[in-house]
Amino acid sequence: xxxxxxxxxxxxxxxxxxxxxxxxxxxxxxxxxxxxxxxxxxxxxxxxxxxxxxxxxxxxxxxxxxxxxxxxxxxxxxxxxxxxxxxxxxxxxxxxxxxxxxxxxxxxxxxxxxxxxxxxxxxxxxxxxxxxxxxxxxxxxxxxxxxxxxxxxxxxxxxxxxxxxxxxx
Numbered sequence: 001x002x003x004x005x006x007x008x009x010x011x012x013x014x015x016x017x018x019x020x021x022x023x024x025x026x027x028x029x030x031x032x033x034x035x036x037x038x039x040x041x042x043x044x045x046x047x048x049x050x051x052x053x054x055x056x057x058x059x060x061x062x063x064x065x066x067x068x069x070x071x072x073x074x075x076x077x078x079x080x081x082x083x084x085x086x087x088x089x090x091x092x093x094x095x096x097x098x099x100x101x102x103x104x105x106x107x108x109x110x111x112x113x114x115x116x117x118x119x120x121x122x123x124x125x126x127x128x129x130x131x132x133x134x135x136x137x138x139x140x141x142x143x144x145x146x147x148x149x150x151x152x153x154x155x156x157x158x159x160x161x162x163x164x165x166x167x168x169x
Contacts, residue, residue, distance in 0.1 A: 002093065002097060004097040004098050005069075005093055005096060005097050006065060007098075008032070008036075008096050008097060008098065008099050008100075009024065009065050009068050011099075011100050011101060012024060012028050012029070012031065012032040012035075012101055013025075013028060013062075015028050015031065015101040016028065016101075022062060022064065023056075023060070023062030023063050023064050023065075023067075023068075024062055024063055024068060025061060025062055026049065026052045026053075026056075026061070029048065029052050029063065029068075029071070030045060030048050030049065030052075031101060032096070032099075032101075033045075033048045033075070035099060035101060035102050036095045036096045036099050037095060038075055038079055038092060038095060038096070040079070041079075042078055042079060042081055043075060043078040043079040047075065047078050048075065051071045051074045051075055052071060054071075054074070055067040055068075055070045055071045055074070072089065072092050072093065072096065073085070073089050075092060076088035076089045076091065076092040079091075079092055080092070120136075121136040122136065130143055131143030131144060
């Protein structure tokens, strides 16, 4: 048969780190049918699951390449109900040949705008604003605690030089 069809079978069979080297799992077969647009008008994911269960061996959880072709034949009648069986199978092979697994819905990186807005220290207010200098660099412990200058006459005296500045009546 077609080498392109077999290449597609191998690519989808090994997709997702599948450990089965000899065949395709039901999950990967369902992905193939979605990616190749077999699951459309008249052919549902339930049909795909039923066909997979029908063609694979009872004791196995994977299907071989020959069973894959049989599954495509069964699905072609569902996908193209108004065509003769041989034409429907030829059309479904055209849908599948040369395709690769698509990575739709994969995890995307966080939008930089959100993170930038949250970490922009120029927009901080209240006590949080005191924790950073003008360049946006953190002040460390000096930004978290009110540190006093203990240089008065007595070690714990906090108001050095304030005696002379008092207003006298």
